[in-house]
Amino acid sequence: MAYSIDQDKCMRCGTCEIECPFHAVLISNIGTFSIDPDTCKSCGICLSVCPVDAPFREDGKKAADASAES
Ligand code: SF4
Numbered sequence: 001m002a003y004s005i006d007q008d009k010c011m012r013c014g015t016c017e018i019e020c021p022f023h024a025v026l027i028s029n030i031g032t033f034s035i036d037p038d039t040c041k042s043c044g045i046c047l048s049v050c051p052v053d054a055p056f057r058e059d060g061k062k063a064a065d066a067s068a069e070s
């Protein structure tokens with residue numbers, strides 16, 4: 001299950017794109033950030049580094065719930 005970015009929260013700081021170890025964060029040509037669901041490993045790092053908690057799990061689980069899956 002991939003993460004997505006809440007576009008209403010995202011302030012486009014770029015931190016998640018820098019910190020994602022799998023290079024799953026994409027930047028559009030209009031400067032919006034999104035996550036490639038085929039590349040995302042649901043590690044939760046983007047959420048932990050985001051200053052406004054914009055990334056979220058598409059299934060609604062908390063990041064802590066995901067740790068048991070990997
Ligand atoms: S959950 Fe992990 S793999 Fe997916 S976009 Fe965030 S940092 Fe990258």
Ligand code: SF4
Nearest residue numbers: 010011013014016050
């Ligand atoms: S770290 Fe958060 S605010 Fe910054 S670009 Fe990523 S989702 Fe948007």
